[in-house]
Amino acid sequence: MIDKIWPREAYDWYRSACDVYNYPGGSFGNSIRELISTNDTVLDLGCGIGAAALTIAPWCKSVIALDNDKDALGYLENRAKELGISNITTKHSNWPDDAPLEVDVVIALHVYQVMHSPHNLKPVLESAKRCGLIACHAPVFRRDESFVELKEELGITPYYELCDNGCYTKGALDALGARTSCKKAVYNFSQPLDSLDEVARFIAWQINARDSMAEIITKRAHRYVIKENDKYLVPVTRHSCLITFKK
Numbered sequence: 001m002i003d004k005i006w007p008r009e010a011y012d013w014y015r016s017a018c019d020v021y022n023y024p025g026g027s028f029g030n031s032i033r034e035l036i037s038t039n040d041t042v043l044d045l046g047c048g049i050g051a052a053a054l055t056i057a058p059w060c061k062s063v064i065a066l067d068n069d070k071d072a073l074g075y076l077e078n079r080a081k082e083l084g085i086s087n088i089t090t091k092h093s094n095w096p097d098d099a100p101l102e103v104d105v106v107i108a109l110h111v112y113q114v115m116h117s118p119h120n121l122k123p124v125l126e127s128a129k130r131c132g133l134i135a136c137h138a139p140v141f142r143r144d145e146s147f148v149e150l151k152e153e154l155g156i157t158p159y160y161e162l163c164d165n166g167c168y169t170k171g172a173l174d175a176l177g178a179r180t181s182c183k184k185a186v187y188n189f190s191q192p193l194d195s196l197d198e199v200a201r202f203i204a205w206q207i208n209a210r211d212s213m214a215e216i217i218t219k220r221a222h223r224y225v226i227k228e229n230d231k232y233l234v235p236v237t238r239h240s241c242l243i244t245f246k247k
């Protein structure tokens with residue numbers, strides 16, 4: 001699964017979906033929370049704009065939020081300041097360049113590709129004194145994939161033909177000596193937006209469309225949206241594999 005390039009407005013879209021649907025606190029907050037104690041230092045690996053870091057911060061002593069996207073880290077720093085959260089330290093780094101880091105728990109949510117090689121996974125295990133949780137996209141049936149007809153019309157490979165290979169990640173952690181378990185989480189991650197133009201841009205980002213596809217996406221955008229008063233909601237259901245490891 002290829003990571004999407006984030007246009008500037010995507011940070012705000014993502015944050016509004018996180019706020020409305022309480023991600024990751026609602027979707028897998030319990031799974032994260034049962035790993036963390038108040039004295040822990042937690043690494044949010046591939047933190048993006050810090051949805052997990054901001055959720056976890058009140059539950060632990062400190063959070064290291066690591067990402068190779070400097071703009072996302074700046075966004076997180078501003079948000080933490082707004083919320084008066086002072087126990088998050090951001091780290092601009094490309095995993096595993098600065099690993100291992102000494103932490104109690106590692107949380108890595110949807111950091112595609114990084115969890116697909118022992119070269120990247122071994123330092124995850126070395127960094128965590130105790131345990132961690134890795135989330136990746138679960139395989140879906142065609143009927144469960146968002147925007148699937150549009151992807152097919154545009155010749156974009158749908159996800160249901162792919163798999164983010166959480167089973168590989170779990171197996172590799174087992175082979176490295178961790179005790180692992182996994183479960184599936186299915187949750188609402190619909191996107192609130194302000195206009196049909198914005199809906200089209202959001203869908204284009206979601207499906208990794210090329211600029212030349214914009215006209216068709218704009219024509220089809222109304223099919224993927226629910227209008228509520230003067231607001232637009234693009235329904236999205238996410239399917240994730242949650243892999244927990246303990247040492």
Ligand SMILES: C[S@@+](CC[C@H](N)C(=O)[O-])C[C@H]1O[C@@H](n2cnc3c(N)ncnc32)[C@H](O)[C@@H]1O
Pocket residue numbers: 003045046047048049050051052066067068069072093094095096108109110111112114
């Ligand atoms: C799909 S986003 C998920 C963000 C966040 N974990 C969440 O669930 O909201 C994946 C993030 O991983 C980061 N990332 C991908 N590969 C990375 C690497 N090798 N080192 C650090 N960050 C990485 C990307 O920059 C991006 O912010």
